[in-house]
Amino acid sequence: MKLQLLVDAPAFRHAMAADLAAARRSAFVQTLTFEGDSVGKDIAALLQASPARDRRVIVDYFTWHVLSDRFRWRARNLVSPSVWGEAWETRRMFRRLRSSGAGVRFVNRAGAFFWYFPARNHKKLVAVDGRVAYIGGINYSDHNFAWHDLMLRIEDERVTDFLEEDFRATWEGRQRGGTLRLPDFELHSLDGQNNEAVFDEVFDLLARAQQEVFIECPYITDPMTWELARAARRGVRVTVLMPEHHNWPLVREGLAHAAARAPLDLRIYPERMTHMKALLIDRRWLVVGSANFDVWSYRSQMEYLAVVREPALVEDFRRRVAEPDALRSVPCPGPRALAERRAVETRLAAVAYAACLGARKPRSKQ
Secondary structure (H helix, E strand, O other): OEEEEEEOHHHHHHHHHHHHHHOOOEEEEEEOOEOOOHHHHHHHHHHHHOOOOEEEEEEEOHHHHEEOOEEOOOHHHHOOHHHHHHHHHHHHHHHHHHHOOOEEEEEOOOOHHHOOOOOOEOOOEEEEOOOEEEEEOOOEOHHHHHOEOEEEEEEOHHHHHHHHHHHHHHHOOOOOOEEEEEOOEEEEEEEOOOHHHHHHHHHHHHHHOOOEEEEEOOOEOOOHHHHHHHHHHOOOEEEEEEEOOOOOHHHHHHHHHHHHHOOOEEEEEOOOOEOOOEEEEOOOEEEEEOOOEOHHHHHOOEEEEEEEOOHHHHHHHHHHHHHHHHHHOEEOOOHHHHHHHOHHHHHHHHHHHHHHHOOOOOOOOO
């Protein structure tokens, strides 16, 4: 098995372009967001030009409701020429993809009154020729490519076969969960129904932490905050990075409220949005994938989550991501004040998502 950490969109785009150009049998792409802006059209052009005989794209219906990080049906966006212009460009982009012979399928309708909107297919995948695959957090849009993020490139037939089978199941309308366990590497496909069991394995790793935990993710809520606080109270050094410019500030404030009640080292990643979904435990276990560490990934979204134990990759993450990002970050300015500023809204939101999605109380085990 060959694993490669691709930090930020340019590195991912460069590697993916080479693999798509070399494809012969199949090129499968799955994402949450695929927008008809310059980045989306560029990725679509790579797929159109790929010589693979079987080219297919799966996109969650999220991309028809949220464009450029803006909810289309919000009152001011209903009359926004830029939002509607991008919607039309997105439709044209997919028409061109289909005209080139690529299959395009949208999954997971939001339902009446957006009842099923929390249950998104949040997976990001590129799988080529049963030979190489990518998983991680990067979507295809201008704003997503500008964010700090990562993808994991995997050269291994066992992993790629697992992911291609998962892709085909989604293509056929089946939600498939499963786990592939290999030496130093575990890959989980979360079906949105039984996610807690996989997250409990991650929580068990946190319970085994002895020295340090590093987590970088914009979306961290209960029950992950409970487990981080539990580790911190045992004396483990817990460093939490969240972005200064957050697209969901209520989640940021909820995390600040948790940090005010537990000895978490909450730090701000400045200037740029970080969209990482990365957890490093004792420099031994690295958890990455499409899954955030929030209640939606925990309860209702379809995700990929990998636990990597390969020492070389874990060290590469520490050297290229954890250490420089922590050094660049600054302490959260008055987390208690930040939390209290909108404490009522934060608590109401916590009650709402707990009631709606059934977040569990923290486990009693130490």
